[in-house]
Amino acid sequence: MALTWTHKDRGEIRVHENLEELSIGLVDYIAEISEASILEQGAFCIALSGGPLISLMGKLIESPYNKIVDWAKWYVFWAEERVVGKSHDDRNYKQAMDYLLSKVGVFPGHICSINGKVSAEEAASKYEFAIRQMTRKRTLTPSETSECPKFDLILLGMGSDGHVASLFPNHPALEVKDDWVTYLTNAPKPPPERITFTLPVINAAANVAIVATGESKANAIHLAIDDLPLQDSSLSLPARLVQPSNGKLVWFLDTPAGSKLDRFKLPEWNLD
Numbered sequence: 475m476a477l478t479w480t481h482k483d484r485g486e487i488r489v490h491e492n493l494e495e496l497s498i499g500l501v502d503y504i505a506e507i508s509e510a511s512i513l514e515q516g517a518f519c520i521a522l523s524g525g526p527l528i529s530l531m532g533k534l535i536e537s538p539y540n541k542i543v544d545w546a547k548w549y550v551f552w553a554e555e556r557v558v559g560k561s562h563d564d565r566n567y568k569q570a571m572d573y574l575l576s577k578v579g580v581f582p583g584h585i586c587s588i589n590g591k592v593s594a595e596e597a598a599s600k601y602e603f604a605i606r607q608m609t610r611k612r613t614l615t616p617s618e619t620s621e622c623p624k625f626d627l628i629l630l631g632m633g634s635d636g637h638v639a640s641l642f643p644n645h646p647a648l649e650v651k652d653d654w655v656t657y658l659t660n661a662p663k664p665p666p667e668r669i670t671f672t673l674p675v676i677n678a679a680a681n682v683a684i685v686a687t688g689e690s691k692a693n694a695i696h697l698a699i700d701d702l703p704l705q706d707s708s709l710s711l712p713a714r715l716v717q718p719s720n721g722k723l724v725w726f727l728d729t730p731a732g733s734k735l736d737r738f739k740l741p742e743w744n745l746d
C-alpha cells in the first residue's frame with residue numbers, strides 16, 4: 475500500500491514501498507482514468523513521456539489490464555519527443571511502440587507522433603497543427619478555461635534537475651505561453667533536439683501524473699512539493715510549475731525519491 479496524502483496546493487502524493495507496488499498503482503490509476511473518460515466522452519486521450527515511465531507501465535500488457543482496457547478508444551500523444559528517426563533508440567515513440575502499443579489494441583491511426591525527419595522547429599509546428607485539428611474536430615476536448623486542449627491524462631517523468639517533459643530549468647522553452655508545442659535545439663540532456671508540450675497545455679489537462687523514482691530525484695521532489703520561502707528560486711523549478719488549473723495532479727514516488735519530503739523529516743528533538 476502506498477502512503478498517500480494531499481498537499482494543499484501540490485496535489486496528491488503517493489509514496490510506494492518499491493517499484494513493483496508503484497507500477498501496480500500507476501497502471502490501476504491509468505486504467506481508472508481511461509474507463510472514466512471513455513464512459514464520459516467515448517474516448518481516452520493520453521500523452522506519454524520518455525524515461526523509465528514506459529517500463530513502469532509494463533503491466534498494462536498483462537492480465538487483467540490487457541483485457542479490461544478499451545484500447546480501441548485510446549488516442550496516444552507524446553508530451554515530449556526527441557527529434558530523431560522513428561526507429562532510433564532515443565525516440566520515445568519507439569520505446570512506447572516496442573514495449574506497450576504494439577502489444578495492445580490501439581489503432582495505428584489513433585497514435586499521434588511527430589515527424590522526426592524534419593527540423594525540431596518544423597516538427598513542433600506540424601505536431602501542434604495536428605493537435606489543433608484534433609481539438610477542432612473534438613477528438614480532443616477543448617479546455618473550458620483556456621484555448622488549450624484538455625488531455626484526459628498527461629504522464630510525466632522528472633529528471634534530477636526537476637525537468638518535466640522537455641522543459642528544463644532556466645530554459646526559454648519554460649516561458650512559452652502562446653504555443654501548445656515548442657522546440658529545443660540545445661536541451662541540456664542529450665539528444666539536444668526535442669519538442670515539448672508547453673506549460674499551458676500541461677496545466678490544462680484533466681489529470682497529470684508525475685512519476686519519479688530513485689534517490690537521485692529526492693532533492694528535486696522536495697523542492698517541487700514542499701512549502702518553500704516565497705523568494706526561493708526553486709519556485710520556478712519546472713516540476714513545481716505543474717499546477718493543473720482545473721485538473722488533478724498526482725505524484726507517484728518510490729521511497730528513495732520521497733525520502734527528503736518534509737513529511738519524513740525527523741522532529742528536531744529526535745535528531746541525535
Ligand SMILES: O=C1O[C@H](COP(=O)(O)O)[C@@H](O)[C@H](O)[C@H]1O
Nearest residue numbers: 523524525526631632633634639
Ligand atoms: O530526458 C528525459 O529525462 C527524464 C528523466 O529521465 P531519468 O532517466 O533521469 O529518470 C524524463 O522524465 C524525460 O521525460 C526525458 O525526456
